[in-house]
Amino acid sequence: MTAGKLEIVTKRMGEQHICVLGISETWWLNQRRFTTDNGYTVIYSGKDEGKREFGVGFILDRNTARSFLGFNPINDRIISLRLHGHPFNISIVQVYAPTSTASDEAMENFYGQLQDVLDKIPSKDMLINLGDWNAKVGKSDIKSRSIGKFGLGERNDRGDSLEEFCQANDLIVGNTLFQQHPRRLRTWRSPGGNVKNQIDYTSRGDSEWFQIGRGVRQGCILSPQLFNIYAESIMRGVLEDFRGGVTIGGQRITNLRYADDTTLVCSSNF
Numbered sequence: 353m354t355a356g357k358l359e360i361v362t363k364r365m366g367e368q369h370i371c372v373l374g375i376s377e378t379w380w381l382n383q384r385r386f387t388t389d390n391g392y393t394v395i396y397s398g399k400d401e402g403k404r405e406f407g408v409g410f411i412l413d414r415n416t417a418r419s420f421l422g423f424n425p426i427n428d429r430i431i432s433l434r435l436h437g438h439p440f441n442i443s444i445v446q447v448y449a450p451t452s453t454a455s456d457e458a459m460e461n462f463y464g465q466l467q468d469v470l471d472k473i474p475s476k477d478m479l480i481n482l483g484d485w486n487a488k489v490g491k492s493d494i495k496s497r498s499i500g501k502f503g504l505g506e507r508n509d510r511g512d513s514l515e516e517f518c519q520a521n522d523l524i525v526g527n528t529l530f531q532q533h534p535r536r537l538r539t540w541r542s543p544g545g546n547v548k549n550q551i552d553y554t555s556r557g558d559s560e561w562f563q564i565g566r567g568v569r570q571g572c573i574l575s576p577q578l579f580n581i582y583a584e585s586i587m588r589g590v591l592e593d594f595r596g597g598v599t600i601g602g603q604r605i606t607n608l609r610y611a612d613d614t615t616l617v618c619s620s621n622f
Contacts, residue, residue, distance in 0.1 A: 353378045362392045362411060371416045371600065372435075374446035376484040378407035383425035393417040395433060397425030408446045408483065415601030424469070429462060432469055434477070438599040443473045447483035452510055459510070463517055470521060481523075487514040489525060498524050 353361075353375070365373055380398045387393055393416075396409030406428040412420065421434040421441065429449070435442045447466060450458045466481075473479055489499050490507030498518035518525060 353380065358388065358394070359390070362388055362390055365392070365411065365413065366390075371413050372433075372444065373411040374444070374482045375409050375411060376407070376446070376448040377405075378409050379404040380407050380409070385423070387417075393420065395423050395431070397428060397431040399428045406448055408448050410444070410446060413601075415603060418601045426465060426469060430466055430469060432473070435600060437478070441474070441477050442600070443477040443479050445469055445473075445479070445481045445483075447481070447485070449484065449486045449510070451486045452508060459513055463513060466517070467520075485510070485514055487511045489514060 361373070361375075364370075375396075378396050378398060380396050381404060382400060383397045385393065385395045391414050393412040393414075394409060395412070396407060398407035399405070408429060408431045410423075410431070410433050416435065419436040421436050423434070424432045426432070430445065430447050432443060432445045435444070445466070447462075450462055470479070470481070487510035488506065488508045489511040492499070492507065496515065498515050514525075517523075
């Protein structure tokens with residue numbers, strides 16, 4: 353990532369009010385933490401030497417940087433970050449998985465290292481695992497504890513590996529649970545735009561399946577509005593007498609929303 357691209361990214365973070373951004377394919381060497389001219393904190397992990405490739409990291413805004421507790425640069429594919437929160441701290445793991453052309457050994461090493469990182473995170477921390485998984489879970493009518501029915505395209509071997517990882521850690525791929533127009537499912541486009549795939553996912557701790565009795569047609573413009581209204585109604589009822597939440601940089605958060613990218617959120621016991 354060049355200085356010019358970094359400036360564009362931090363500017364967009366400010367416009368979209370993004371506190372923490374996970375980044376992949378930085379192509380930066382070594383491991384470092386620094387502050388940009390416009391006040392954002394950048395933390396990254398790359399190769400020690402050699403060809404500039406891969407690389408993962410985080411970008412934090414000013415307020416979130418005040419809650420910084422530390423980071424653990426594992427390698428050029430995995431990095432973890434810990435933030436101070438209340439009533440519990442937050443651990444975030446950013447990944448860049450090997451592509452479909454990588455060997456099976458490389459994939460096994462990646463998931464083995466990632467599992468070691470998750471196993472060492474304090475059990476009371478809120479865990480968020482995000483990044484580029486380079487996997488296709490596909491569309492399927494087969495019931496799965498971790499994958500919904502509304503993926504895109506055909507599953508590949510990397511999709512099987514992702515599902516196994518989710519099941520082992522009680523995670524569910526959230527953006528396969530809801531029916532969307534294909535253009536809203538695509539998260540990757542090849543140079544030139546000829547190939548479009550869904551290889552980025554948002555996941556959380558799993559729950560029981562349920563049937564939907566009524567709904568609107570696919571692509572209906574009312575769908576996201578109706579979903580938001582119903583979700584807000586539920587959240588307001590739940591939070592009516594709720595005095596908890598997570599405090600990051602002095603800001604109290606009780607309702608988490610997410611953008612379209614790969615995020616794995618694990619439930620914790622308190």
